[in-house]
Amino acid sequence: MKLNQVLNHTNQVERSKFVNCIDKLCQDSKDDPELAKRLDMIDGQLKSASGNEITQLFTLIKKLFRKHIQEQIAIGGPQVSLLINILSRDGNCIATVPWIETLYSKEYKIIDELSSQLINAIDENESVDFERLSRLKIYRDCMSTAFKNDLKSNRTAKISEDERSILNTLADRLGLSREEIHAIEHAIDPIPELGIDEALEYLRENGIILINRRRAEIMIADEIVETLHDVFGKELHDKYTLRILRALSDSELSNILKNHGHKFRGVDRQEKIALIVHSGLSIRTVLAIDIHADDATQNQRKDRIKQLIEDMDLNIQRIGTRLQDRIDVLINYLRNTEEDEFNILSVSGYKELLDGLSKATPNVIERIRADFEVENKETLDPERLKALSITPLDILYLYSNDEVKTIRNDMALPKRGNPRTQIIESFASANDKLIENYHLLARRDLQGLFAAGIEIKEADIGLKFEEATRSILEQLGMNVDEDLRKDINTAKDKADIIVSLENDDVIIGEAKSFKNGQFSKYSSTSRQVKSYVKRCENNGHRVAQVLIVAPEFSADFIDAADMDTEINISLLEAHGLQKILSAFKQRRNPNFSPKLLTKGGLLKADLISKSI
Structure with a gap:
């Protein structure tokens, strides 16, 4: 955290x-x-x-x-x-x-x-x-x-x-x-x-x-x-050391254990890896000395690190010429990768990954608790895992190479390429499909979603619309604060989205999917968001804006929001938010600020898209 x-x-x-x-x-x-x-x-x-x-x-x-x-x-x-x-x-x-x-x-x-x-x-x-x-x-x-x-x-x-x-x-x-x-x-x-x-x-x-x-x-x-x-x-978190060890051969793992006085004969691969990770060996010593034969030349050692980078499927352009250069590049790449790894899946995609892995043996939650030493009473959802700095890839690396190949095969994914990357991409693709059909989610168009290849229960559409809205805001570079949302929410009052800004300011977001016509329920919606505003302020946060996203708004709803003197409300139609994200992705250096969503009233997505 x-x-x-x-x-x-x-x-x-x-x-x-x-x-x-x-x-x-x-x-x-x-x-x-x-x-x-x-x-x-x-x-x-x-x-x-x-x-x-x-x-x-x-x-x-x-x-x-x-x-x-x-x-x-x-x-x-x-x-x-x-x-x-x-x-x-x-x-x-x-x-x-x-x-x-x-x-x-x-x-x-x-x-x-x-x-x-x-x-x-x-x-x-x-x-x-x-x-x-x-x-x-x-x-x-x-x-x-x-x-x-x-x-x-x-x-x-x-x-x-x-x-x-x-x-x-x-x-x-x-x-x-x-x-x-x-x-x-x-x-x-x-x-x-x-x-x-x-x-x-x-x-x-x-x-x-x-x-x-x-x-x-x-x-x-x-x-x-x-x-x-x-x-x-x-130099590295244990979870990244684990990734390196997963890419080594059995003989190299035995070499490491032998060099440090550990038993290695009759020890299975999983136990070897666990012993090395827990002992806290210097990863630099492991890569420079321990994995190599005593008589290995400098060129052989350099080539092995180059092969290791390729085996781990790391996107590194320049690996250097000296052995220590290559080790530096590998270590620095892994140290700087965490933030990007959280962004490879949305919260909903991360949740679906956990649900998919729950069918594996042992159960994914049991494996996370055992390997990351997480208390049994802890609820392990994507928000909590993110707070504990556990990324989707970290979870897949809890499985051995053979286990993860079995999971890939069970998901009917192609057998060529890195299995962990393929599994992640399959869940990312499912999330992208939801965002592509965001307007259909907003209108609760079940037939349209089925036609687009999205199998979903009608009872789940509202939740998927909330999750897709969060994902879009995250892709726009906004800090969707799930920890704060969890702190503020109660059994009765549950805000859909909270975006953290500078100086403890926040934006409260509500995602309203609606089946027929224009969304017009202002009185009930305003009571909801005002209770969220009060809870945020009681927790020491200033609410800069309330943002309501819906398929369309009735004229009465827009007028009531404009005339509300208690809170600042911005309204944004779902297809407009979709258009803003499309413009953001098309720009090489997009210029988007959360302040664009705090103007109040019905926001003009066309103007915001042009300003990006």
């Missing part, structure tokens, strides 16, 4: 520690002219600043925040480091306190057991070669020295920020995994087995996490997760 959304999901008290942290860092960087300008815009009052304004300030002080985090991790000790490792994993950016306690207990047992195994193996090792156990012994001795240095000066033993950064570099050069690092540190500075409340409060005090007290829910923003990964030297 993006920082702006996290701030919108917390009240002033809950975000106060994060705001205090940002305020302090801003005061330390007053000489920055851009930062000073931003602070002047809010008169230096961060407590009353909007989520958008705080996010802009955070972007400007990101380097200072990274240094702040680095310092606090060093002071916080091993329990804080372990908690950060859990919270910054894919799927854990929003989780209840009891669930994090469960994950912590599970992780503690793994680390405690591994720690005993490693220390025994290191102490029993008599080899003088520079092999794995010798490298682990070097790291253990260096960590022990760093930890006990303070005792010489009669101070509390701990690892300082500077010592931590040196140890991180050493671990990277020795090719150690995050799991091994935690296990060795546990042997030197034991991690407490119970009680994480104090550590969570420490993270909250230092602006790393926010806690929604009402829901007992911990939230950590995507931007902060990226900073934590940077501090710990983690």
Whole structure:
């Protein structure tokens, strides 16, 4: 979940520690002219600043925040480091306190057991070669020295920020995994087995996490997760590492496990992949060294990375000539792909993908919960998955290559090409067909929809019209905020669409499909939207406009909307919205602003289309 959304999901008290942290860092960087300008815009009052304004300030002080985090991790000790490792994993950016306690207990047992195994193996090792156990012994001795240095000066033993950064570099050069690092540190500075409340409060005090007290829910923003990964030297999210591993051969997976002391004989492919992902190995080390034979030449290693990029079906034009260049290109491509991946399917297309995969074994929801460590009581719909930063492609990569081919075949898709891409495109095509026939959905023309090859129940037309409207607004580049809509909606009042603008402003959208003639139910519609406006304002948002989309409007409806003094209403006919999207797609550099939909009254789609 993006920082702006996290701030919108917390009240002033809950975000106060994060705001205090940002305020302090801003005061330390007053000489920055851009930062000073931003602070002047809010008169230096961060407590009353909007989520958008705080996010802009955070972007400007990101380097200072990274240094702040680095310092606090060093002071916080091993329990804080372990908690950060859990919270910054894919799927854990929003989780209840009891669930994090469960994950912590599970992780503690793994680390405690591994720690005993490693220390025994290191102490029993008599080899003088520079092999794995010798490298682990070097790291253990260096960590022990760093930890006990303070005792010489009669101070509390701990690892300082500077010592931590040196140890991180050493671990990277020795090719150690995050799991091994935690296990060795546990042997030197034991991690407490119970009680994480104090550590969570420490993270909250230092602006790393926010806690929604009402829901007992911990939230950590995507931007902060990226900073934590940077501090710990983690170049890729585990979900992207998984994609790379899926494209490797069995022998290459065995090579990785062998190089890091794991059992590989008699271990099936799925278990090999799970072991590698969980151990937290450096993906750069895996790609540069571990997957290759010891006697592989530099050219052979470069060719393998080139082949890997092709096997993963990545749209990369220039891959570079050096081995490290090719690894850089691959890593950077995956790091920057998340936003595009959310846009490859609309919310309705994403939902249909989940429905389609629910027939597979095991059930897709069970697989998401297991692999992304999502709590059982959590409802997993497209909105929640997006908040957890889980894209449609992430879900398809939870299935093995053989499983995903079976799913493709069951869907009767062509057998040539990348099966995951084919599955995504099939759901995207279904969504495109709905948008192409958007005017028929608006008029609830069931026969026309059947003639266009769209099989749909009449009872589902209204819902599909809402989803298609959201999809069109998303394609126009508008921020359709499903998280905010879910927060604001109640069992009685359910807004169809909420679009977030700058400075906590929003547009409330209503999509009204209507079968016969012109839509004329103004009194009931106005009561609906006014209740939504009230709920938005009670949640700290200013409603810039209400947008109502329908097939056509009666003259009385248009006049009543024009004369309503309580709210600002814009009306847009469905074929007009379709025309605006068509104009948007035809332009090489379209110039569309949500403000074009806030003029009030019946909007002129022809004029808006020309202005794009």
